[in-house]
Amino acid sequence: MWFLIKGAFWFSLVLVLLPLFDNDAATKLQQGPSVEIGDTVSAASEAITYLSALCLQKPDVCEKGAETFVALGHRAREGARVAYKLLDAQFADPAEDSADARAALAQPLPALAAVDAEAAEADTVITGTIAVPSRRPDPAR
Incomplete structure (x- = not known):
């Protein structure tokens, strides 16, 4: 299910970014409504906070x-x-x-x-000893 949600998100992001590569579409969009990134991020964070509080309340x-x-x-x-x-x-x-x-x-x-x-075959357990490593020489000497 998350695959579908992620896929829908990325597909919509591609649709939003495609007009950047077409000059006619870019000029049409400059005359259209504008969106402030800060306001959008603020609204998204408040929506997430509201939904998480909704799960706690109900x-x-x-x-x-x-x-x-x-x-x-x-x-x-x-x-x-x-x-x-x-x-x-x-x-x-x-x-x-x-x-x-x-x-x-x-x-x-x-x-x-x-x-x-x-x-x-890999499920068989082989036991044995492990060699203890020797000490490294002290660089100060």
């Missing part, structure tokens, strides 16, 4: 909000799965048999099987 609101974000995350995951299926149906190679592709995906990759075998 914890049930924050619990319901968290449940809502979880539900939206599940919906977004399912939406991504549906989008993947649609794109796969649109751009898949017709010569490729989907049953063969599913069977290939169901089998573990050989590299992963080798890593699992190495991890099983």
Whole structure:
């Protein structure tokens, strides 16, 4: 879910910065409303303070909000799965048999099987002695 929030933030930041590279858009925006950075930062910090105080005063609101974000995350995951299926149906190679592709995906990759075998061997504990380091020579002497 945080991925979607971060993605939306960065996408909106890109949309805000794109007019800087177009001269026509830059001239249009100079005539438009202006924004003071100090006022914007102050408003954002007060909004964060208000939201944190809201969670302390009414914890049930924050619990319901968290449940809502979880539900939206599940919906977004399912939406991504549906989008993947649609794109796969649109751009898949017709010569490729989907049953063969599913069977290939169901089998573990050989590299992963080798890593699992190495991890099983690495679980053995080897005991021994550790050499005590000798003292360094004193530079004052």
